[in-house]
Amino acid sequence: MTARPSGPPPIVYILLLAIVGGGGWYAYRSGLLNSLLNRSTPTQPGIPVAQPQAPTAPKPPQAQAPNPPANAVNLDTSLPNPAVLQMDGSVTMIRIVLALKAGYTQRNPGIPLTYGIPDGKPNGSNAGLKALMEGRIQMAASSRPLNANEVQAGLQAIPVAKDALAVAVGVNNPYKGGLTLQQLADIFQGRITNWSQVGGPDRPIRVLNRAPQSGTYSVFQELVLLGLPFAPDGPNFITAKEDATTPLLRALGEDGITYSTVDQVQNQQTVRIVPIDGQMPTREAIQRGSYPLARNVFLVAPQRTSPVVADFINYALSDQGQQIIGRTEFIPLR
Numbered sequence: 001m002t003a004r005p006s007g008p009p010p011i012v013y014i015l016l017l018a019i020v021g022g023g024g025w026y027a028y029r030s031g032l033l034n035s036l037l038n039r040s041t042p043t044q045p046g047i048p049v050a051q052p053q054a055p056t057a058p059k060p061p062q063a064q065a066p067n068p069p070a071n072a073v074n075l076d077t078s079l080p081n082p083a084v085l086q087m088d089g090s091v092t093m094i095r096i097v098l099a100l101k102a103g104y105t106q107r108n109p110g111i112p113l114t115y116g117i118p119d120g121k122p123n124g125s126n127a128g129l130k131a132l133m134e135g136r137i138q139m140a141a142s143s144r145p146l147n148a149n150e151v152q153a154g155l156q157a158i159p160v161a162k163d164a165l166a167v168a169v170g171v172n173n174p175y176k177g178g179l180t181l182q183q184l185a186d187i188f189q190g191r192i193t194n195w196s197q198v199g200g201p202d203r204p205i206r207v208l209n210r211a212p213q214s215g216t217y218s219v220f221q222e223l224v225l226l227g228l229p230f231a232p233d234g235p236n237f238i239t240a241k242e243d244a245t246t247p248l249l250r251a252l253g254e255d256g257i258t259y260s261t262v263d264q265v266q267n268q269q270t271v272r273i274v275p276i277d278g279q280m281p282t283r284e285a286i287q288r289g290s291y292p293l294a295r296n297v298f299l300v301a302p303q304r305t306s307p308v309v310a311d312f313i314n315y316a317l318s319d320q321g322q323q324i325i326g327r328t329e330f331i332p333l334r
Contacts, residue, residue, distance in 0.1 A: 125143050
């Protein structure tokens with residue numbers, strides 16, 4: 001008699017294997033197996049266990065301040081505000097200063113401002129900077145950069161706009177050409193004295209120079225003469241006594257030459273602007289830097305000043321202030 005094998009029949013093993021295999025497949029597909037394995041994996045020293053990271057929302061872009069911050073001019077504003085904010089300086093910049101003054105006063109009606117001491121007439125960049133160093137005013141407008149003595153005195157110049165000098169002759173001057181920068185320097189230093197030396201008629205050149213207290217005088221001397229002196233006064237070289245543009249333009253006649261800011265010359269019907277190095281002082285040429293007689297103009301304050309001075313300068317640098325400057329025919333910084 002044949003003995004039967006002990007234990008369950010083979011079909012039981014087949015069913016058990018199918019159940020285990022199916023459960024494992026389910027655990028794998030559902031992620032349960034992975035979760036159990038990660039939970040049961042011991043943490044070893046020095047080997048970090050990766051943890052699932054929750055998605056983070058993207059950071060919103062930071063808002064851009066429409067105006068420069070209060071410390072944009074890097075001034076110490078620990079002094080008290082004056083009862084009246086007194087300014088003086090550049091005659092050239094009078095349109096900028098008065099336009100900014102009007103806009104600022106509209107926003108701050110309780111802060112009175114004046115430009116020009118003592119009678120409301122500006123006295124020129126050099127005189128304004130001197131008054132600022134002596135503490136007679138709180139802020140100056142300057143159409144030239146600071147010199148070494150002014151920097152040592154603690155003044156800080158902040159560019160607020162761009163400007164350019166224009167060389168002008170009378171509209172009836174028979175000379176119709178342009179000049180190189182070197183020819184211009186030679187005329188104002190007395191080495192070229194006749195229009196025939198630059199291709200014009202045989203007649204003397206009459207030079208009408210600006211007053212020495214003018215910031216425009218100083219800028220011309222730096223840009224054109226490289227800091228060297230002008231020719232001395234003589235029969236055909238006349239230096240003005242006062243910083244005023246209109247008398248110089250009226251005196252040009254058919255043989256004179258002078259210089260001023262583009263803003264003061266470009267709309268005059270009695271003069272012609274002379275190209276320098278083949279460039280006219282257009283806005284585009286000034287912005288791209290191809291016109292050789294371009295410059296910055298500045299508001300100037302002592303390093304230690306009051307909050308209202310810094311606030312006025314920041315107003316000039318703000319979007320609104322730059323738009324105001326653009327309407328004065330000066331060129332805004334942006």
